[in-house]
Amino acid sequence: MDNDISVIAKKMKNLFVTERKKYIIQNEDGSYTWINKNLNDEMIDLHLGRKRTYGIFCGAELTKFISFDVDIPSKEVVQSIYQVLNQIGISSEFIHTSWSGTKGYHVDVYFSSTIGYPKMVQLYNYVAYKVLQIHSDIDKDKIECRPSPTQGLKLPLGINRKNKDEKSNICWYVNDELKPIETLDYILNIKPIDINQIRAIIKRLPTIESENISKHKPIAKTDLSKSASHNKKIKTGETLSSLENLFKNGIRQKGTRHKSLLKLAIWLNTRNHRRESCEEILRNWMRNQKKEYYDTPLEICYKEISRIVEGVYSKNIVLGKGKTKTKIAVSRNDLLTIHQYPKKFHKTINAIFIQNALQMKMVNFI
Template sequence: MQNKKEIIQKINDLYILYRKKWLKFDTTGYSTISSTITDYHVRNHLQGHYTLGVFAGEIFTKFICFDVDVKDPQMAKWTVYKLVNTLQEIGIPGEYIYISTSGNKGYHVEIFFNKPVFNTDIKQFYLMVLNYAELLNIDYGKVELRPTHTQGVKIPLGKHFTTNRICWYVDYYAGLKPIEDINYILTIQQMDSEYFYNILNKTKDSIDISEQQAIEYENIVARHKPLKIYDENVDPDVTIEAIENLIKTGLKMQGTRHNALLKICKLNKYNGMSAEENKQFLIDWMKKQDKKTYTTKWEDVLKDIDLIVKYTYERNYSLVTKRKDITITANEIEEILKIKGKESCQEFCV
């Protein structure tokens, strides 16, 4: 193995902060090991004797991993594209976003920091990004936060012992094609943690504090507030009038492109457009938009449009209009409680 010492040191720099506990994956499955991670373990990982997984510290972490766990290969790729586009649109430069295969059905999208950052801030960033990308509570898989202090994550360049495939880094601009070169890891850059906090604080400023949503995640109920830009023309519960207004007025800010295209696509399908007509409509609409309102490369915009149209029609996604508030009076509740077997209103308080 070329540059063995440099690669081992790079893995230490990028991934390993908490050394007292690690995950071991081999032919027998996986286990949690309560011993200190050393270069010896990293070397065994690279040589394929077993695969190493790491945890975050109790307070800090050196990186964030968006663990994309989606069975369908094309949907997995689309999820990665949505996620990376969102990260770029909120201000994370592409040169700090790295993607690798999980060895089986998914991908890891990772950002590394030159100094440790608080786990609580990473959790908030994760929730805002997924909210922004419409990847919370998806029905075709999940995108999980890794590592935490209790949930580890496999690091790249190790073997997946079920598929016997190496977890290579991939090229985002080449259709997520594996980069089968172990030395690629030496090119990875760490983001300045202060720059990360600037982006996080800027995003917080866009949070609409008038409403909170409860998000259940890994048996923990985490409360977050939806972004204001998420509520403007890209809310999953929008009105037809709001989408029609979006078509007329166009994009107004970065970070709304993908969700805007998805809502317009759903409206066009609702109005009877064919898939090809819809695709051309979205392309023509995007050509009219101010380039200052999005940072995605044009070829990636076309790719995203193609996937949006494909899955809107193949999965028969429908437009959901704004729900109306329902008022139930005290007398009505009393009548409900008289129904046999209904001794409390808990079943109705959803």
């Protein structure tokens, strides 16, 4: 018999929650709503009681765990993730898998304390790269990195409301054969990996960039010039911290809405978000902006977001690193696209983009 819900909820909170100021709730049709309010303990109780379904974000800087979000019902892919994690020193006793409630799995490793978000992404990049070498027929988008400061992850042991089949819509943890372990008590036996051990493991890993994951093989230095036509890396004076602050705090003065949306679209693409996810995130972000800082109706903002995301993802524009700080650059075609907007926006947008757009020929990879 399962323990008291409050005991289970406390363990779940300790394993998952680093960010309480925002969360997602799953609607009855399976879609999600982003809520910029505090996640409280009562909500976790409701989740475990299957009265609501909630998801969490990690903080902008820290996370307590890593989850490989496998978007296909493949036992072989899950086993390969275990295999790679074992090879780098993470024992299976620290790896726990749960059913997503529809068609995939979440393969998790929990840490005894928080680690820096970039370190967690480094671990994900290496493991995903190795797994995709084994399963070269699988698209990289089928194994996603969670948690994220910008994409919610549904908590386990609740209901996936997109699936209306009561026999299969509970997100149970599963055993080695991926059969559901139909008890909430399982979570009480989860032991996080020691923080010093996981830090040492990540420190030993070679750096694998996200674009290499999509190609399933390393990019040699001699190949960079050939690859530059496919991926546009732009150097920017913006830091990741400033972009995270922009995402968290929103626009703070008039005339910056379009520029901010473009920066955030590039930032999200750099973080390996899918195009559809990027557009959804930016729509949610725009809905939460204060009306005093922009005049454009939301419906028009949404259309602009679609155009911005289309431009960024079709050209695969991402942030690059470099000692020389310059403004974000766009191509001449981007400028022509910008000039489709009302004239009142041209002066602000042109001041930001024209100078560097004419100078951009080829840029360095991260």
